[in-house]
Amino acid sequence: MSMGGGTEKSFASTAAGDMTTPKEREEDVSLAELKKKMADFAKERDWDQFHSPRNLLLALVGEVGELSEIFQWKGEVPKGLPDWKKEEKEHLGEELSDVLLYLVRLSDICGIDLGKAALRKLQVNANKYPVNLSKGSSKKHNQIINNLPPPSTTNDNGNGSGSVDDGV
């Protein structure tokens, strides 16, 4: 398991392109850039042969396990992780990155536009969890219908508002 601390990183320029440190970057990192860098990284090493959908999925799951280990046995921790050491946060960033990079690569290899798919899924989620039915509630979408106020005995137009169809 990678233990962070930054000592193993070189950030040297490679044929894969610009590897400037995050501190030198002002603009947001795009999924397209990560996809390209992962593709270049694999190609340079002749690793396309290993980056099959199944292998990438297993690698992704393995990294999710490493990410989980960081939180294992700690109990609940406050948001922002105020008490964590710099090295611990760097390690967390590394494991989160491994998950993201394998997810981006897996999506690419499967021919899925991850950004577009995620935007579409956000819309599906919004349709499944209408604000008026789910605000302040963590209920699953198939349970939130119970959040509807009891039907009014007067002025009930019966228009069925509150449908939780995903509508896509």
Ligand SMILES: Nc1ccn([C@H]2C[C@H](O)[C@@H](COP(=O)(O)OP(=O)(O)OP(=O)(O)O)O2)c(=O)n1
């Ligand atoms: N066949 C591979 C091997 C590695 N990587 C890249 C993607 C991940 O970001 C990272 C994973 O590297 P390691 O398998 O060395 O895993 P860790 O970085 O977690 O190191 P360790 O397992 O020693 O903790 O390297 C890759 O794309 N394809």
